[in-house]
Every structure is written in C-alpha cells, then in structure tokens.
Amino acid sequence: MAKLVILVLCVVLMYMISAKYVDKRKCPEVRAVPHFDLPRMLGDWYVVEYYASAEEALSYSCMKAVFTEDDHVPTADGSIEFTPGVTMNFTYRFADDPLGENLLGNITWRVDLNEPAHWTHAEKTYDGIYNTYVLDTEYKTWALLLHCAEQTEGARYLSAFVLSRNTTLPKNVMAYLRDKLPRYDVDVNYVFPIPHKDCSTKPPMFDYSPILVEVGSKVPKRPGVSYKVAFGH
Numbered sequence: 001m002a003k004l005v006i007l008v009l010c011v012v013l014m015y016m017i018s019a020k021y022v023d024k025r026k027c028p029e030v031r032a033v034p035h036f037d038l039p040r041m042l043g044d045w046y047v048v049e050y051y052a053s054a055e056e057a058l059s060y061s062c063m064k065a066v067f068t069e070d071d072h073v074p075t076a077d078g079s080i081e082f083t084p085g086v087t088m089n090f091t092y093r094f095a096d097d098p099l100g101e102n103l104l105g106n107i108t109w110r111v112d113l114n115e116p117a118h119w120t121h122a123e124k125t126y127d128g129i130y131n132t133y134v135l136d137t138e139y140k141t142w143a144l145l146l147h148c149a150e151q152t153e154g155a156r157y158l159s160a161f162v163l164s165r166n167t168t169l170p171k172n173v174m175a176y177l178r179d180k181l182p183r184y185d186v187d188v189n190y191v192f193p194i195p196h197k198d199c200s201t202k203p204p205m206f207d208y209s210p211i212l213v214e215v216g217s218k219v220p221k222r223p224g225v226s227y228k229v230a231f232g233h
Helices: 002-022 169-176
Strands: 043-052 060-070 084-096 103-112 118-121 126-137 140-149 159-162
Touching: 043 169, 140 169, 159 169
Parallel strands: none
Antiparallel strands: 043 060, 043 159, 060 084, 084 103, 103 118, 118 126, 126 140, 140 159
16 A cells, blocks of 8 residues: 555656756747637737746837738848748837837737647748747637747747727736646746826937937937937937
8 A cells, every 4th residue: 555655656756857847949839829810910019018038038018010011021041932821010119128129020920720820930940840830819809919939049039918099908808818827838937017197299210320318318319310209310
C-alpha cells in the first residue's frame, strides 16, 4: 500500500513539473476563433491593453490600429505575392516620450480563407512565419489578438492586443478577455493598459533624426528644427 501511495505521488509530481514547463522558444498551440468573418473585423480599433514578451518595461499612452483587406502581401525576400491579405496600419505614442509624438507602423499578413482567423507574415528574422490569431471578437465592440513568432536564435516573440472600437471597455469585458490569455503563456502581470488621453493633438510623422536637449535647457528638439513642444514639431 505504501509503495502504491509513493508511486501515485511520484506520478502527480512529474505531472506538476511537466505542466509548469514552458518552452519559451516555441509558440503556444492556438485555436483561433471559429466561423470568423474577416470583413466585420476591418476598420478602426483602439488597443486598450497590450502585452509583448520583449517589451515588458515599455508603456504606451496611445495606440490605434486600422485593418484593411489587401490582394497582395510582401514575402520574406521583399517581393510581392498576389494573394488575400489583411493590413494593420497603426499609430502609437510612448508614455515617456518628451515630445509626445505619434509614430507610424504597419504590417501585412497573408490570409488563408479556409482559416480566416489565422494570419501569417514571413520575414527573414523569424524561423518560418509570424503568426497572428484572432482569439475572440464581438466585431462591433471588442477583439483579442495574439501574435507569435519563433526566431532563429533565442526566445520566441509573443504579444497580445486587447482591441476596442472605443477608447475603453467595461471591466467585465476586460476580465473576460484577460482570462483567456494565460492559456497562451501570456503573463497578465505584464498586460498594460493604454489610456488614450489627448492622442489626436499631434499628427503622426516619420522622423528618425536624433532628439537633443541643450545644456541648461529642458526643451527637447532636433538639430536645425524649431520646436513648439506642445505640438511636437
């Protein structure tokens, strides 16, 4: 009897150890939302909460995404492939940016119309593909996206967006969406809110020149450019 109890305890212990182990190099197994209607997902969204495995110290004050359908996607070698796709153009602002500038970004995914809630994007940086999954959505109000890519060396890149058609979501909806994330290895302690306060006062712009602060001054500026700090340029 004692041997049986010890055996059972060993099996339970081994199960607990294996259950806790997560291979940070591999993407989690994901089942995207079934019966997904891509056209209803398109349009404007606010990212109201954000997680990224590589950016646990960063915080954003604003982030907005606009989804559109495409008939072509870029490939890993830079060429163009004519196939169904979806593009996300987004603007974002870092919370600690002294200029408060809105920055621009975009990404285009290939869409398999047989699995329209699973989007893929190829880049040389990653082994294979950058995967994006629509985990759940109500289309008119909220959506939950998970992104994952396995890299040639080092840990995978894992991120998640909680999307809303408005700048906020009810607490019960946020709790419902957050509860879905741990099963995909997302640490909810590092899922941060994005407040979206005063986001439209400065136009989005590309500008990669350095930001300088002169000795004795607290006003940030770029060389050869006169700044009105309230408007970022």
